Amino acid sequence: MAEKEYIKLTPVRQRRGVAIITTSRSNLWLGKDHLLAVDTESYTESYKRFYFRDIQAIVLRKTHRRLIIAIITGFFTVGLGALAAAINDTGAHWFFGIFAGLFAVPFIANLAYGPTCACQLKTAVQTEDVPSISRVKRARKVLARLAPLIAAAQGQVPTPEPAPIAPAPAPAPPAAG
Amino acid sequence: MSTASVQCPKCKTTLPDSAFNLPDFLPCPGCGSGVAVTVYPAFFRPPESGRTGELVMSEGEASCFYHPQKKATLPCEVCGRFVCALCDCVHDGKHLCPTCLETGRTKGKIKSLENTRTRYDNMIFGLAVLAFVPPIIYISFFTSAAALFLMIRHRKSPLGLTQRSRVKFYVGGIIALLQFLGWLALGTWLIARISNGWK
Numbered sequence: 001m002a003e004k005e006y007i008k009l010t011p012v013r014q015r016r017g018v019a020i021i022t023t024s025r026s027n028l029w030l031g032k033d034h035l036l037a038v039d040t041e042s043y044t045e046s047y048k049r050f051y052f053r054d055i056q057a058i059v060l061r062k063t064h065r066r067l068i069i070a071i072i073t074g075f076f077t078v079g080l081g082a083l084a085a086a087i088n089d090t091g092a093h094w095f096f097g098i099f100a101g102l103f104a105v106p107f108i109a110n111l112a113y114g115p116t117c118a119c120q121l122k123t124a125v126q127t128e129d130v131p132s133i134s135r136v137k138r139a140r141k142v143l144a145r146l147a148p149l150i151a152a153a154q155g156q157v158p159t160p161e162p163a164p165i166a167p168a169p170a171p172a173p174p175a176a177g
Numbered sequence: 178m179s180t181a182s183v184q185c186p187k188c189k190t191t192l193p194d195s196a197f198n199l200p201d202f203l204p205c206p207g208c209g210s211g212v213a214v215t216v217y218p219a220f221f222r223p224p225e226s227g228r229t230g231e232l233v234m235s236e237g238e239a240s241c242f243y244h245p246q247k248k249a250t251l252p253c254e255v256c257g258r259f260v261c262a263l264c265d266c267v268h269d270g271k272h273l274c275p276t277c278l279e280t281g282r283t284k285g286k287i288k289s290l291e292n293t294r295t296r297y298d299n300m301i302f303g304l305a306v307l308a309f310v311p312p313i314i315y316i317s318f319f320t321s322a323a324a325l326f327l328m329i330r331h332r333k334s335p336l337g338l339t340q341r342s343r344v345k346f347y348v349g350g351i352i353a354l355l356q357f358l359g360w361l362a363l364g365t366w367l368i369a370r371i372s373n374g375w376k
Binding site for chain 1: 181183184185186187192197202205210211212213214215216217218219220224289291292293294295296297299300303337338339341
């Protein structure tokens, strides 16, 4: 069997802010000596390669998306669940119960996936958003996986040379007299 | 100390070096958002100075194909043209001239330079599935024909860079083929009925 050229690092995610208007999706793959960011827009895929030797920094910023998703899905779960419990009709009971369950699944999954974040990858000449890294837990896993590969490509962080120690001033001669 | 800087993705405030490589998120000094910065050795490396071609000093000295006034340093590994240090494009350990590099990119010969691909499997599958949508079902003869044409035309075209199977390609093709055969059967039946005077 042929060796896999790329290993999937992150699941496919809609590009932020354009999810309803376009079908642009993004995900990240691990290559032999680079990261491959794949952006899929309807029938075309575009690729960006970030070579391990060029990656300068990865910046994560905590976002409120988890809270927003929790509020929206929680509101519908509780609301529909309350309706299902309140109405004394078997059909309505099941109808609202099923819909409450449908909202409960993303509500629980959202809480289980952990805090959300936005990720940026920096090289000497560009700073690129990585929308497929949207959870802190996933980001930590990706960083842990990348650390040895980047270290192998770039070597160790150069430690600043210690400043030469100035010779201690000679004690003043005791005053005569 | 590095000449580069890292900015907060939200407020663009330059983050201090003390915020680098910490195990947890720290509040950004500008906007207070929690930020975690992981920097790598490349961040501390000074920027490389650009190369300049050396000028030809004496008559008869080999010069660059693209810059006749500059001294040739080596030949292109594909076309053999002499190139100066300025035109020497190193890619995957090979020394190429700018034209060969561009040709390799546009013709898809250098895989690592490809930056876009068409997903014919998505196209075929999309056309095949689209035919089941109520208003389009009436013209599904054309959509299935188009899907079949694409399948035959692009049966050897490469898929996405990260893709490993052609399942979607063939599943879409089979659905389109069944639709097309269905239309043919319907057409044959109709012609037979008409020729029999709708008996």
